[in-house]
Amino acid sequence: xxxxxxxxxxxxxxxxxxxxxxxxxxxxxxxxxxxxxxxxxxxxxxxxxxxxxxxxxxxxxxxxxxxxxxxxxxxxxxxxxxxxxxxxxxxxxxxxxxxxxxxxxxxxxxxxxxxxxxxxxxxxxxxxxxxxxxxxxxxxxxxxxxxxxxxxxxxxxxxxxxxxxxxxxxxxxxxxxxxxxxxxxxxxxxxxxxxxxxxxxxxxxxxxxxxxxxxxxxxxxxxxxxxxxxxxxxxxxxxxxxxxxxxxxxxxxxxxxxxxxxxxxxxxxxxxxxxxxxxxxxxxxxxxxxxxxxxxxxxxxxxxxxxxxxxxxxxxxxxxxxxxxxxxxxxxxxxxxxxxxxxxxxxxxxxxxxxxxxxxxxxxxxxxxxxxxxxxxxxxxxxxxxxxxxxxxxxxxxxxxxxxxxxxxxxxxxxxxxxxxxxxxxxxxxxxxxxxxxxxxxxxxxxxxxxxxxxxxxxxxxxxxxxxxxxxxxxxxxxxxxxxx
Amino acid sequence: xxxxxxxxxxxxxxxxxxxxxxxxxxxxxxxxxxxxxxxxxxxxxxxxxxxxxxxxxxxxxxxxxxxxxxxxxxxxxxxxxxxxxxxxxxxxxxxxxxxxxxxxxxxxxxxxxxxxxxxxxxxxxxxxxxxxxxxxxxxxxxxxxxxxxxxxxxxxxxxxxxxxxxxxxxxxxxxxxxxxxxxxxxxxxxxxxxxxxxxxxxxxxxxxxxxxxxxxxxxxxxxxxxxxxxxxxxxxxxxxxxxxxxxxxxxxxxxxxxxxxxxxxxxxxxxxxxxxxxxxxxxxxxxxxxxxxxxxxxxxxxxxxxxxxxxxxxxxxxxxxxxxxxxxxxxxxxxxxxxxxxxxxxxxxxxxxxxxxxxxxxxxxxxxxxxxxxxxxxxxxxxxxxxxxxxxxxxxxxxxxxxxxxxxxxxxxxxxxxxxxxxxxxxxxxxxxxxxxxxxxxxxxxxxx
Numbered sequence: 001x002x003x004x005x006x007x008x009x010x011x012x013x014x015x016x017x018x019x020x021x022x023x024x025x026x027x028x029x030x031x032x033x034x035x036x037x038x039x040x041x042x043x044x045x046x047x048x049x050x051x052x053x054x055x056x057x058x059x060x061x062x063x064x065x066x067x068x069x070x071x072x073x074x075x076x077x078x079x080x081x082x083x084x085x086x087x088x089x090x091x092x093x094x095x096x097x098x099x100x101x102x103x104x105x106x107x108x109x110x111x112x113x114x115x116x117x118x119x120x121x122x123x124x125x126x127x128x129x130x131x132x133x134x135x136x137x138x139x140x141x142x143x144x145x146x147x148x149x150x151x152x153x154x155x156x157x158x159x160x161x162x163x164x165x166x167x168x169x170x171x172x173x174x175x176x177x178x179x180x181x182x183x184x185x186x187x188x189x190x191x192x193x194x195x196x197x198x199x200x201x202x203x204x205x206x207x208x209x210x211x212x213x214x215x216x217x218x219x220x221x222x223x224x225x226x227x228x229x230x231x232x233x234x235x236x237x238x239x240x241x242x243x244x245x246x247x248x249x250x251x252x253x254x255x256x257x258x259x260x261x262x263x264x265x266x267x268x269x270x271x272x273x274x275x276x277x278x279x280x281x282x283x284x285x286x287x288x289x290x291x292x293x294x295x296x297x298x299x300x301x302x303x304x305x306x307x308x309x310x311x312x313x314x315x316x317x318x319x320x321x322x323x324x325x326x327x328x329x330x331x332x333x334x335x336x337x338x339x340x341x342x343x344x345x346x347x348x349x350x351x352x353x354x355x356x357x358x359x360x361x362x363x364x365x366x367x368x369x370x371x372x373x374x375x376x377x378x379x380x381x382x383x384x385x386x387x388x389x390x391x392x393x394x395x396x397x398x399x400x401x402x403x404x405x406x407x408x409x410x411x412x413x414x415x416x417x418x419x420x421x422x423x424x425x426x427x428x429x430x431x432x433x434x435x436x437x438x439x440x441x442x443x444x445x446x447x448x449x450x451x452x453x454x455x456x457x458x459x460x461x462x463x464x465x466x467x468x469x470x471x472x473x474x475x476x477x478x479x480x481x482x483x484x485x
Numbered sequence: 486x487x488x489x490x491x492x493x494x495x496x497x498x499x500x501x502x503x504x505x506x507x508x509x510x511x512x513x514x515x516x517x518x519x520x521x522x523x524x525x526x527x528x529x530x531x532x533x534x535x536x537x538x539x540x541x542x543x544x545x546x547x548x549x550x551x552x553x554x555x556x557x558x559x560x561x562x563x564x565x566x567x568x569x570x571x572x573x574x575x576x577x578x579x580x581x582x583x584x585x586x587x588x589x590x591x592x593x594x595x596x597x598x599x600x601x602x603x604x605x606x607x608x609x610x611x612x613x614x615x616x617x618x619x620x621x622x623x624x625x626x627x628x629x630x631x632x633x634x635x636x637x638x639x640x641x642x643x644x645x646x647x648x649x650x651x652x653x654x655x656x657x658x659x660x661x662x663x664x665x666x667x668x669x670x671x672x673x674x675x676x677x678x679x680x681x682x683x684x685x686x687x688x689x690x691x692x693x694x695x696x697x698x699x700x701x702x703x704x705x706x707x708x709x710x711x712x713x714x715x716x717x718x719x720x721x722x723x724x725x726x727x728x729x730x731x732x733x734x735x736x737x738x739x740x741x742x743x744x745x746x747x748x749x750x751x752x753x754x755x756x757x758x759x760x761x762x763x764x765x766x767x768x769x770x771x772x773x774x775x776x777x778x779x780x781x782x783x784x785x786x787x788x789x790x791x792x793x794x795x796x797x798x799x800x801x802x803x804x805x806x807x808x809x810x811x812x813x814x815x816x817x818x819x820x821x822x823x824x825x826x827x828x829x830x831x832x833x834x835x836x837x838x839x840x841x842x843x844x845x846x847x848x849x850x851x852x853x854x855x856x857x858x859x860x861x862x863x864x865x866x867x868x869x870x871x872x873x874x875x876x877x878x879x880x881x882x883x884x885x886x887x888x889x890x891x892x893x894x895x896x897x898x899x900x901x902x903x904x905x906x907x908x909x910x911x912x913x914x915x916x917x918x919x920x921x922x923x924x925x926x927x928x929x930x931x932x933x934x
Binding site: 004009010018019020021022026028030032035036041043045046047048051053056057059060061062063064066067068069070071072075077080082083084085090091093094097098100103104105106109110111112113115119123126127129138139140141142173174177178180181183184224230253258261262272281282283285286287300321323324325326327328329330331339341343344345346347348350351352355357361365377378410411430433434465467468474475476479480481 | 490504505510517542580664665803836919
């Protein structure tokens, strides 16, 4: 494809063209302007584009051709679980009876929708081993914050007002400490040990009577299972804190282990990861929260309950943290997750985790020939390599990522987690075939060869993409955040 | 049982196990302590085949009264508008919907450019120079705006008008607990914010004033007068939640000196879908550009000088700044922002004004019909596409009967405003016909007796 600017929709605009087909004015017209003070009547129309319908389609089709999704090719983006997004999910979400229902219809008129939600929250309770689930949070980070607010409310209800700290491992997702801050806590870090796991001695140091909670991903962001989870749970619980499970990595353990059985008090799930909600270029997601019985009174309201064969919303929840989102959560995404769970069942979900882990270990063992593997034990659904060997040759992890673009792959997550130098985090997921994995492995090995024989080829990558590396410095120094004529 | 999303064959599995050097996949899970291993089978419904599942879910969907088979006069923050066919064709392109956040700009120019265009459209609509790539929804966008105002002014008191959407107010309340904000609600008077009370509550601790425009009752708040009151205190910010469709007709909040304008673009190309996912927008001043929550796309060039787009000013965000980030938001509503962009492109500059006016004309016709039928309509001042009708019986009873006639009635205001018991908030969008409106008024009159 030619390397040239792709016009903005505004640059395609021409006065007098149109793509709309609005209903007609079939009621007697009144003079609207008479009702308003002049200063409330807009004088300059917002400069939206004026284009024909074909031009709209050409524009956005052109943009889609300049984008890469899971259906385009392999997307081993660690911690994001870029698995296949089933098509039946999309069809179901577009049924009129689901997509065109209003949140303020009387519950008796939407019993089908409520049954789906109830069934989904029950299924998620079962999968996580939690007492009850709320579907209200809109995304993972939103679920984290919701969970922490429940923990805060729990401590406050006990008159335990000095629990101001939330402990997060140094390998945690950035959302964990950010959510802690937004919930009014101070985030404190617990170190990882040489095995890549939470350092128990450090945890004992950090934990105290000011501990509100420990936030943990298990398996952690290195793709390693925290083997001492029960000991950690005991340390935190003994100190009076709560254990928070970040469900970003649930894809590794479905049917093998449940956060509820590990001692977690609150769980959030990312339905757009493990349960095939499409990532949509950044969202929408869905981040349900599950809680132990002890924390159940603090769930966001309303709660969806079943009473004598009728599904009803319960608002009388005096200890609830309140609403975290208008209406009832990202229903359309929840519906996709439900469709997936119904497709797979218990047997299928367990196999999902089995194969996600098998694929990751297979790739890890093949790639450790050429790339440093800081933590040699079996991984779960993802693993983290270090590009420090290649860095000595002058080829950085960023270069390797860009070179992968030339070969038609989306690169792994890079420079995360922060405790691994030149990190490359690979998550193949279970929906990829062995042939796809082998193709990627071969490519990585040949890039490693290129780093030795022709480093500039890697350093200057990408070569085949529609644009080259972007000037991000100028973008941040002199921000241009919108188009002006 | 076969699973169509899982390509693993027995042969693959054996080859891979051999490469790894283990006998069974179970060995790969040996790091999970025995005490926490789940040994049973999860108690879930049996896997369903594609045909059967689609049939079952279709039946489930059919048990819901939907907005396509009934004529709906229900709004209150979620509206049934015309959605151009192009919208779904675009967002069904898997290069968009199966993509992740555009962190690799070389292969994400499509998404990045689409977001840049979205930011431009929101900026145009609101009259604000900066708009972000989207928020979860209008309610959480408003709550984030409130928290930003508190952080920026280092003040704790927030004045929120009771004419702001009740669920947005509830979310503000929840979000405000983190930074311990003092939320003070200002009463409504004649369907708009009581400005006298607002002026009385304004003091040097007030971080921001939150106004909805048009407000929850459909009426147009006087942003000019609100701004005058705000200006009696230095630094206090004006936060406006705005239905972006109404801004096709109304003067944008930016022109009245708003500091932050938020809202939901559900009105553009996004179906009601039981309340979500919708799409929040967040627009602000250049001064607050580096405090904005969420992702921003900026224009730049590549090594060859070709124009392109990147995620920018990321030092605000959680993946860089961690506990010092301006917000914890990560996932947003990118695909829905795309849907709204396509809808706005399709409706266009002139279509937008026409669409806004159609809503206003049809709502005014309905309002007049109610008045002619002898109902008391409370809304006195100018409205957008909603108004309040006083009934002499419970709204729920009326709505139950209306549904038998294929009509989804308005919102029961008594649920959240005790003083408005038996009052219905009626929404009339451009897709309601004169005939539907006439039938609605007649049926309601008959039920009402």
